[in-house]
Structure formats: C-alpha cells, structure tokens
Amino acid sequence: MLSERRLEVLRAIVQDYVGTEEPVGSKALTERHKLGVSPATVRNDMAVLEEEGFIAQPHTSAGRIPTDKGYRLFVDKLAGVKPLSSPERRAIQNFLDGAVDLDDVVGRTVRLLAQLTRQVAVVQYPSLTRSTVRHVELLSLAPARLMLVLITDTGRVEQRMIDCPAPFGDTSLADLRARLNSRVVGRRFADVPQLVQDLADSFDPEDRGTVSTVLAILLETLVEETEERLVIGGTANLTRFGHDFPLTIRPVLEALEEHVVLLKLLGEAEESGGMGMTVRIGHENAHEGLNSTSVVAVGYGSGDEAVAKLGVVGPTRMDYPGTMGAVRAVARYVGQILAES
Amino acid sequence: MLSERRLEVLRAIVQDYVGTEEPVGSKALTERHKLGVSPATVRNDMAVLEEEGFIAQPHTSAGRIPTDKGYRLFVDKLAGVKPLSSPERRAIQNFLDGAVDLDDVVGRTVRLLAQLTRQVAVVQYPSLTRSTVRHVELLSLAPARLMLVLITDTGRVEQRMIDCPAPFGDTSLADLRARLNSRVVGRRFADVPQLVQDLADSFDPEDRGTVSTVLAILLETLVEETEERLVIGGTANLTRFGHDFPLTIRPVLEALEEHVVLLKLLGEAEESGGMGMTVRIGHENAHEGLNSTSVVAVGYGSGDEAVAKLGVVGPTRMDYPGTMGAVRAVARYVGQILAES
C-alpha cells in the first residue's frame, strides 16, 4: 500500500494541477506544500506513484499530472465534500425561490449550477415513472380529438394529443376521466399500467376503441427514454477547458446534444442508489466523447427517494470537493422546493 | 456605382472565401473563375472594392476578405436563394413527419436545421400572443389550488399553478371555465386581456377574489418576454468556426445561452414583416458577442402570418444561398405540419 506521505504527495499534485493546469514538478511541490521532505524524496515518491499508475508525465522531463486512476483515489480517499460558504447558500436560495413553475425551477437550477461550478450543468426533469399521479385530465378539443394531461406530484405536466377512432360523448368522457382518476391518483406512475389494464372492458362497446386508444397513449408516455427530459446549460464554460480546443470541446458538445447519451450517463449513476453522489472520471464514462471529462451527479427528490438526477460535466481536472459540494447543495434545495409545491 | 465586372469580382471573392476560409488573391481568383481579365485588372477592381469598404485585407500583402458590407451587398444583390435538392426535401419530410407533439416538432426541427446547415439552429415556439385560443382549462388539484392550462391552435400548451385566496367550489369552477371559454375560444391571445377584463364582476363576491387571481395569472402568461420560448441546437457546429477558437466561440456560446438576447434578435427580424427572410450580418447584430456571426431568420406559421421565427446562427463567412434555402424550406414544412395538427 501507499504510505501516508505518498498519498499526501498525490493530494498535493492533484490540488496544484487543478489550480495551475500545468504539470507539477517536485521542486514546485515542496515549495507550495509543507511536506517536510526534500524534492529528491518527493521524486522518489512520484516514481512510485507513477509506477502504480496514479500519475503520469506528458513527456519525459516534464512534471506529473494525475491519471484518471489518480483522480479516483483522490476522490475516494483524499478529498472531502467542501461545504458551501454561507453567501453561496444564500445565493442559491435567492436564485431558486422566485420560481413559479417546474419549468422555471429546472431552468433556474441549471443556470445556477452552471454559474456556481463554472462548468456545464445538466438537470433531469423528475422522472414520470418515479413520481406519483396527482391528476389525470382529459379534454375534448374537437369531436374526435382529445388531449390527455398528466400531472405529477412534482409539478411536472405532460400532455399528448389523441385522435379518436370515433367521436366520444361528453358523458363518456367524464366517466372515463372519473374512473381513470379514481384508479391512479396518488399511485406511482410505474404502477399505472397494471392499474388501468382492464379499464376498457367496462365501457360500452362503441366507446371501447377510444378508451383503448387513450390508454395506449397514456402508457406510451411512460415508456422509458421517451418520458425522460433534461436541460443543459453553461456550455460556454467549456471554453475554459484547455488550450487544445477544437479537439477537446467538439466531442463534448456533440455528446451533450445527444440527450439519450446524457440520460444513460445519469442513469448509470443510479447504482449507488438513493440520493448518493456519483463521480465518474474520464474513461469511466462509457461515451467516448466524454473520456476527458468527469461527471458529478446526484439524485434529488422531495422525499428521501430520488425522482431524478442533476449534475455537472467538467474536465477531469476539476475542483472535485467544491463541485461536489455545490452539486449536493443545489440538489437539496431543489428537493426542498419540490416538496413545498 | 460599381461596374458589372466589379460586382462579379466581389461575388467571386465571397464564394472563394466561403469555400477556403482563406484570404483570396487576384491570381487565384482569375484561375478559379472565368472573369476574362488578367490578375492586374482584378487588382485594380479590388482596390476600388476595398476603397468602397466591401473587402479588406487582414494585413498588407495578403489576399482580401469580404467585410460585413461586402456580404451585405452579396446577399442583397448578388446571391439568390438556393433551392434544396430533392433528396434534401425528402429528408426534411421524413424527419419531420414522425412528430407527435409540438415539443416534438420543435425538437426535430432544431436538430434538422442544425444538421442541414451545419450551423447553430434556433427555433422559437409559436408565440402565444400571435396564436388563437383553442381551449382554456381549469383543473382543481386541491381545495384552494387550481391549474390553468392554455391550449393554442398551434398545439402549444402552457400551464400555471394557481394558489387561490379562498376555496373554490366545483360549480363555480365549471362556471368560470365555461364563461372563460365562451369568451376567448377562437380569439387571438392578444385580445384576451380586453375580452376577460370585466369577467370577475359577474361572480359572487366570495368567488371574486379567486376569479381575479385566475385572470391575473392568465394575463401574466401573456406578458411578452415571459411567454416566448425557444430551443437551440447544433452548438457543436460552432467548432467549425475558425482556428482562433476560444476567442471566437466563447462569446457566441454565451449569447446563445441568453435566451432573451436571442429572442430580441429574432424579434428584430420582424420589421421585414410576415414570413420574410431576414439576414443580419456581423455588426448588424446589436449583441456584441454575435458581431462575428450572421443570423438568418424567417417567420413560420400555419397560415400566411408568422406565429414565430426560426433560423440559424453561423459565421459571417457562411454559404448564404444554401443556408437561406434550407431555412426557408424548413420553415415551410413546419408551417404545413402546424396547419395539419
């Protein structure tokens, strides 16, 4: 195993590199950190750390930079989560409190997170399947045209147009609406399919076609990968990435535009379960375009169960403690706000 | 005025520069274009064009590049709108036809436009104030909690939560809903404020507070700058801008994140009225960050009146005829689709 001091050296390397963006050498290290040993000793430690794969040199006779494995160790063992300063906390509260709408909450959150971390922020809308039904509404827009509106306990509203196979009377509509609501309100969306399974059977034959259509569309909105929505922001922060721009920034922007990829990314973070924070570093991200980025994600929700994720995407060389602190704090506030609404 | 040939020279310069991204000299010009004159003559013409401010040289003894004024002349007088190839038209149709939802239409449109023009695409949602009301719905979520849902003829759905000052009975609710709809359905949102002005008066005193609240929130959703929404995509295309990245791309990304700025940008394009296409080149864009970009925008709508704009943002050095063709074609298809729904 690595001695205490070697870990200290790694920590110092990570911190310096994150600060300066430049490979850090043994001399500079001893000057900036009170390690109590000479550069030569540090060099020996570095040699070991390099052999173990925690650091690397871009070219012979240059300083060292942490590898993904090095960051991993740093995050797991050496770094805590830096709590936010109280002005920062107040800023979060002020920024988020004015929101009137779920859209507004999500929009503000993504801007806030981007600004706070100076990185790219990603916020997922509360997942339908993990929310409960607050209300289901059916509106008649035209004789054979309905609109289905789903409202979740988190304030999310989803609507779908429905073209009916046959005109649908107002009383039938009221009937369907009532029966639908009595079955599903207060239940989890994930359970809705079972709950409405046999609903069509109890209707007049002439209405059965329309009812089935409505139910089909209702179930369709719950299909995963369709029901998930997310918002990103702060892409301008990508320009602070490094000097070797085009090559670095391009694939990241491309990946960010592929919402499916991002959703999978956040989804993977799920294993850690509940509201746990996940950090995926560099090549740990399956998507190739994100191989030089790290993703810090955490679940949020009104209760103690996560209804969605939010997080940031930034360079592997990022301030992990600070970023994790900001992400966690924002997630908590958002959870509070959802609980209030 | 400029002679025919000088205009031809300008056109050639613009075309070559757009193609190569490099300053174009007199010799290269005569080689690639059949101007029928010698390089020396072209040089004289160039000197005139430069004096008039249509072209400039980055440094002495380099080729010329068009100025904003040069592009302006090119767009106004020298370039047509290039119609799309029929495979391209088919691609548009295929891509857009699967859409089920207004969100879906807008999302697909932005992706399509970005892909087609290889630039950043911006699509505005149909403006509420320029749409007509299809339906207004009021749902009771809790005793003193309502949800207001607005549905436009273009398929846009907007919802707002309402906290009532007092509980609101079901019959009152049905009453309000009915009266509201009878007044506004089929009318333009812009006229809604007048149409509902005195609606509260006709209610029981005890309900008047809630009715006023509902109406206030209804009007609030129509306030400009609040009601406008837009989506952008294709930001990865920014990386094809030039070689001097960070400086170029940064302010553009920042500007794109300021939706307010973008809305103003598209709004300015309005002067030309109706469905006319607007091209704003370089410094013609008020926002500083977009001084080195051009914006091609056009209105779209189901009828012959525009309900919103869409367009692209790209480098001033862009293929104007092709971009204009693509933008116009996409706008037309989107209009068709809206008309069908």
Place this chain on the structure above:
DNA sequence: GGCTGGCACTCGTATGCATCGAGTGCCAAG
C-alpha cells in the same frame, strides 16, 4: 532503510535569423 544533495541528461519552449512565396501597388506600354 529511508532521506538528501549533487549531477548529468532530457526535451519542450522560446528566440533569432534566413528563406520563401503569395500577394500587392505602381507604372509604362498596348
């Protein structure tokens, strides 16, 4: 055995300098 100072070596970066060539402006002739 681990720490330290010394030393030779590596290699990327910065600097100066000469060269090259695309492009220009100007002019005199057609």
Place this chain on the structure above:
DNA sequence: CTTGGCACTCGATGCATACGAGTGCCAGCC
C-alpha cells in the same frame, strides 16, 4: 481601360541555438 513587368511587404516556415524546469540515479549521511 487593360495588361505585363517589377520591386516591395510581410506572414509563414524551417532551423539552429540557448534556456530551464524537471527527471533519474548515485553516493553519502542519519
């Protein structure tokens, strides 16, 4: 008005040199 010729400009390219931060290794010391 057009054209060919010509001197000039100036950024880009290539190269050799110097510089310096940083390394690895080794012998000596605690």
